[in-house]
Amino acid sequence: MHNFEYLPGVTAAEYLDACRAHHPALYERLSLDRMLANRGTYQTSTVFEGSDKGGRGDTYRQTQVRYPLARTRGIKALFDALLPGGGAGKYVLDVLGGNGTLTHTMRLITPPAELPEIFTGDAAGSMVTDALARGYPTVRQLAQSLLLADQTMDGVIFAYGTHHVPVPDRVTALREAHRVLRHGGRVLVQDFVEHSPTARWYSEVLEKYTLTGHDCVHFTEAGLAELLHEAGFADVRVSKVYDPCVVWADSADEAWVELLQYLIDLFSLERLRPKPGQDHWRMVRDLLSPYAEHLVDDGRLDPILVYPDGGRFAAELPRVALVATGERPA
Incomplete structure (x- = not known):
């Protein structure tokens, strides 16, 4: 039933066997029915695949590993906002996790007793393969169609790439976060204000100097708050965070x-x-x-x-x- 290719050269059945053996907490929270229902999405190519598929993921993965503390200040601020009571005993889904950047950084800067269990998610097969090779509990999924079962997470975070979620799919992605969160669980969305210097970095510098371009739409404060309300979230708060x-x-x-x-x-x-x-x-x-x-x-x-x-x-x-x-x- 799960013999379709889920990762490059790896079937869903093989992934599930390895996940059950090495990452039981993640395995227990996966919906096997949702994995099967989404079988047609796992060949979707993204800009973060490797150069062999026309993406720019190779240098991204390598650089994240070489410089794990480069974005420490912002990453710590995000987890402080997501889990104001601390991370001990909490389960967090990093929806746009790449090859495990947030997991890597948080493990370096957080005492083990205070560290939440972070599950890395990503749509790019090469990113997920690399994260798994590094020992991180990781799942390949689209942001708008998560494979976690209902009400299994304490926190869900969208960071360092939320603008890559297509505009028509953003409220769907947030509704998916709402679905997998327990009652009282929290979501955090990080991106950049449209037309700000940081957003223009992407729309101007990346568009001109990468080989893939960067045709993405960022956010406004009011628009981001409206998305969270529309997805069913309460106590919505929007702020700016220094993230050098x-x-x-x-x-x-x-x-x-x-x-x-x-x-x-x-x-x-x-x-x-x-x-x-x-x-x-x-x-x-x-x-x-x-x-x-x-x-x-x-x-x-x-x-x-x-x-x-x-x-x-x-x-x-x-x-x-x-x-x-x-x-x-x-």
């Missing part, structure tokens, strides 16, 4: 070059790949700096910040995220 990208190096000059290299790799800005000489990096810095966004408009702040930190130098690209939370009513 930060990397470290041994000198100030090395730090800002390392940051630019990180951004090129993470977002697959292939048309900005390094050329010989420091002048190339100055050109890239001048090109990318206008997209820095601070929570407080302060003309004294350089767009890309470089400062001493713990005996090394940190380079920081300021970004501001739009974050909404809601609760499934009891």
